[in-house]
Amino acid sequence: MAKDKTATHRFAVAPMMEWTDRHCRYFLRLISKRTFLYTEMVTAEAVLYGDRERVLGFDPAEHPLALQLGGSDADKLAQAARIGAEFGYDEINLNVGCPSDRVQSGRFGACLMAEPALVGACVAEMVASSGLPVTVKCRIGIDDQDAEESLDRFIDEVARAGCASFIVHARKAWLKGLSPKENRDVPPLDYGRVHRLKKRRHDLEIILNGGIESFAAAKAELAHVDGVMLGRAAYADPYLLAEVDGEIFGEEGPVPSRLDVLDAFRPYVEDQLRRGVRLNAMMRHILGLFHGQPRARAFRRHLAEHAHLDGAGIEVLDGARRIVAGESRMSIAAE
Structure with missing residues (x-):
């Protein structure tokens, strides 16, 4: 390293x-x-x-x-x-x-x-x-x-x-x-x-x-x-x-969007799941990613309700992404 x-x-x-x-x-x-x-x-x-x-x-x-x-x-x-x-x-x-x-x-x-x-x-x-x-x-x-x-x-x-x-x-x-x-x-x-x-x-x-x-x-x-x-x-x-x-550092280049960050995290989550890491061990750290943004509460709620369950997999993260991206009716109901 x-x-x-x-x-x-x-x-x-x-x-x-x-x-x-x-x-x-x-x-x-x-x-x-x-x-x-x-x-x-x-x-x-x-x-x-x-x-x-x-x-x-x-x-x-x-x-x-x-x-x-x-x-x-x-x-x-x-x-x-x-x-x-x-x-x-x-x-x-x-x-x-x-x-x-x-x-x-x-x-x-x-x-x-x-x-x-x-x-x-x-x-x-x-x-x-x-x-x-x-x-x-x-x-x-x-x-x-x-x-x-x-x-x-x-x-x-x-x-x-x-x-x-x-x-x-x-x-x-x-x-x-x-x-x-x-x-x-x-x-x-x-x-x-x-x-x-x-x-x-x-x-x-x-x-x-x-x-x-x-x-x-x-x-x-x-x-x-x-x-x-x-x-x-x-x-x-x-x-x-x-x-x-x-x-702070004067770096040039595009700033990743919140969805970009979520998408970049997905392969890591899949790899860790294959290694036997529980989904909630990772999801608990991303609850604040959409802080202050539309549908943030629904995003957090979805992860809180599903990520801790036995056998929870990448589909939970994908569902949370659809909510925060406005692609699911769940987001409307949860708000």
Whole structure:
């Protein structure tokens, strides 16, 4: 699997647990060729001791693609990073932002922001073992930390270890008292803190993440930082990525229509069905493709009602296409 030598973080889709699996990433790649994609977080132990093809496998079309790892044992992370490099990933990313209790109990994720020296040691080992760029995704701070002083200290320490790119979710993570879901919304956004970090460390690549809800908002932030990363907004309305290649990267050429994307996804779906993948494992990622368009509700309803059934096949996707293309009376009734 050849690595993408032209990869850039100017625009990226965030790693999202249970969302950005290989089927989701393949689908998103059909909309944008240049958006940087990330796996779901994978623990170092899962890489070392799990089914590696299931945990790490991906289609070459997904490049540029990063493997996000979770952990705090430098030796295990180094081994996992080396294996990721052998699988053909373009980058290894270390998760220092997830606030869940399960992650904290394993001593990784956002709680590591309190241990910059340990994160630095992990990064140094991962760089040495993999030969790939190692990036870090973090918050602006945790709990009662001073987000000015503590973030600067964290970034400086980890940068000295060999990390040149940081993805900063512009909220604190509250490890005590807030659920992971609340941690995505309750702590206030502070884009200004990330802007100040970029001004102070202009030598580093700083990518802004957190609360960006539209392509226009993302593009506006590029005046202040090196890149932007969208999460839930890109999943809910994936076709917003259709603007990325032309508007962000200056690529010329036709923009695929939503129906073009659906048609391009069909051969992949057929292939995966032959491999024993359930239809719903793929269809759940395309529910937002026609967001805001006529017959979008009928499209979603058709997939929701039929894709999960035992034996569901390509005819379900074809039926959904006919609905959204206005070729079926079902679309009229459903609206």
